[in-house]
Amino acid sequence: MAESAREMAVKARAASRQLQALPSEQRVAILNRIADSLLEHEAAIMAENAQDVEAATGKVSDALLQRLVLKHNKIQQLADGIRAIAKQEEPVGRLLSRLEVAEGLVLDKVTSPIGVLLIIFEARPDALPQIASLAIRSGNGLLLKGGKEATRSNALLHKLIVDAVAEVAPGVGRDLIGLVTSRDEIDELLRLHDVIDLVIPRGSNQLVSYIQQHTKIPVLGHADGICHIYVDAAADMDKARRICVDAKVDYPAACNAVEKILVHESLAGDKLDSLVKALQEAGVTLHGGERAAATLGLPAAPSARHEYSSLDCTLELVSGLDQAIDHIHTHGSGHTESIITEDQAAADDFLRRVDSACVFHNASTRFSDGYRFGLGAEVGISTARIHARGPVGVEGLLTTRYLMRGTGQTVEKDKGVAYTHRQMPLA
Known part of the structure; x- marks a missing residue:
């Protein structure tokens, strides 16, 4: 049997x-x-x-x-x-820590x-x-x-x-x-x-x-891989085109492929058109968020929160960094987000405020991977938000234990112990 x-x-x-x-x-x-x-x-x-x-x-x-x-x-x-x-x-x-609990009583x-x-x-x-x-x-x-x-x-x-x-x-x-x-x-x-x-x-x-x-x-684990790229007003458009195409086309079915590209409204015109053209020439079918569908004539996206896992992607216009971050928090899955910008202050603000497992600056979302993070695998x-977040390697499969070594101590309602609680060197 x-x-x-x-x-x-x-x-x-x-x-x-x-x-x-x-x-x-x-x-x-x-x-x-x-x-x-x-x-x-x-x-x-x-x-x-x-x-x-x-x-x-x-x-x-x-x-x-x-x-x-x-x-x-x-x-x-x-x-x-x-x-x-x-x-x-x-x-x-x-060994993570060593504490002298009392004289002759050590806790690892x-x-x-x-x-x-x-x-x-x-x-x-x-x-x-x-x-x-x-x-x-x-x-x-x-x-x-x-x-x-x-x-x-x-x-x-x-x-x-x-x-x-x-x-x-x-x-x-x-x-x-x-x-x-x-x-x-x-x-x-x-x-x-x-x-x-x-x-x-x-x-x-x-x-x-x-x-x-x-x-x-x-x-x-994670249920959804709804990853975003925000193309900021101060983006280098050559970088933006290369990164967005890679994030969508390199492996469309992967959970770290970009599913929505947010673009600063000031880029509408030649700069946005060049991004749209690069994506379409790479075989990507673009869908529009509420604003982009009306402005660019793109077919409406299935929803504001949609994972395609294919050569499809949603494009949406936003008024700036604050709206981009609010949009990510409202419609994202907390997986991986990236900002494309040459404005270091904006990049630092994005990295600090976006509450996702992986947050990048001027890099493809496809880097969100255990092998690429140097973990060997994942x-x-x-x-x-508990235990492990992002690509999980060996560290994410460990917990902790306490090992105590004494010389005959007993608690006796704490009357017989003089607690020192002194941190000791690990070596």
């Missing part, structure tokens, strides 16, 4: 405790072996992925199909990201794995090795539930990863990372709050919103 998700989660926790006990060098060796294995089996991975893509073509949305495809250079990028994770400073058991605060993670993702087979590597580096157990459209890709990637774990660390074994391939429904997985510590959804806003509303397990991008 197929192993239940509950049994897999219990085994993953036991294996994660074995993983945490390993020396750092051995966990690093696991990651390097995974990177090597991905490159060694690149042809097989691409072949399995091609079969997934062929089976899904015509049956899923274009945005989902784009996420499913593993492009030629992706395996090398995955391997590079995993090796970058391996090179990071040891994250588990890192150290980093610690969260426990067992559940990742539910649509398409995106490249997410599987990224998430697995981050979990291994941070000492967490992992349960994976991929979409049926990526069944072949996920199965092979999972096998290569757990084979690498078992080869380098047989004491940890293959149970560290479980791939749920049974007919367990998402609802059943979401009820496992007693054996799963954190769920991270990666997929459509419908999937993420559903998970957020149907589980007691804490959820880390388990997802969080728009939550």
Whole structure:
């Protein structure tokens, strides 16, 4: 009988405790072996992925199909990201603070794995090795539930990863990372709050919103990726054209692709026309916000808050920085926003006041990514305000513990203890 998700989660926790006990060098060796294995089996991975893509073509949305495809250079990028994770400073058991509570009584605060993670993702087979590597580096157990459209890709990637774990660390074994391939429904997985510590959804806003509303397990992630670019009155229009085109065209289905471009009304005329032309020549279909539809004759956008995930984009006119920021806060999703301007004071004001996970100046929203941020990879991008925000790497998969070392002290209603609460050096 197929192993239940509950049994897999219990085994993953036991294996994660074995993983945490390993020396750092051995966990690093696991990651390097995974990177090597991905490159060694690149042809097989691409072949399995091609079969997934062929089976899904015509049956899923274009945005989902784009996420499913593993492009030629992706395996090398995955391997590079995993090796970058391996090179990071040891994250588990890192001493954060040391306090002398009383004479001879010392309290350490150290980093610690969260426990067992559940990742539910649509398409995106490249997410599987990224998430697995981050979990291994941070000492967490992992349960994976991929979409049926990526069944072949996920199965092979999972096998290569757990084979690498078992080869380098047989004491940890293959149970560290479980791939749920049974007919367990998402609802059943979401009820496992007693054996799963954190769920991270990666997929459509419908999937993420559903998970957020149907589980007691804490959820880390974002439902919408409604990213904005504000083209200020003091913008260099050459930069504005290049950045806006890149932010929309580089990967339209990504959550960090721009969905709405706000333009200062003073640019109406030749400068705005040049931006519109650049976007349209790049294949972008423009829709107008309330003002832009009336002024420029663009078809009306579906709504003031719309995520296209395609080569479509909303253009809107605003009176200035204050209105742009108000618009972002009213209609955005708190993911990534960028200002294009040569006015440093305006840029600083935008960076300070915009309440999103990632806020940029004169840079494409596409930089909002764990690999590009130097994290090696990401388990997802969080728009939550608790625990982790923005691209989530190893640090976002850690919590803290307290370790106390004494010499026989007892509390005795605090009468027998002379508290010093003295900060001590970490070394």
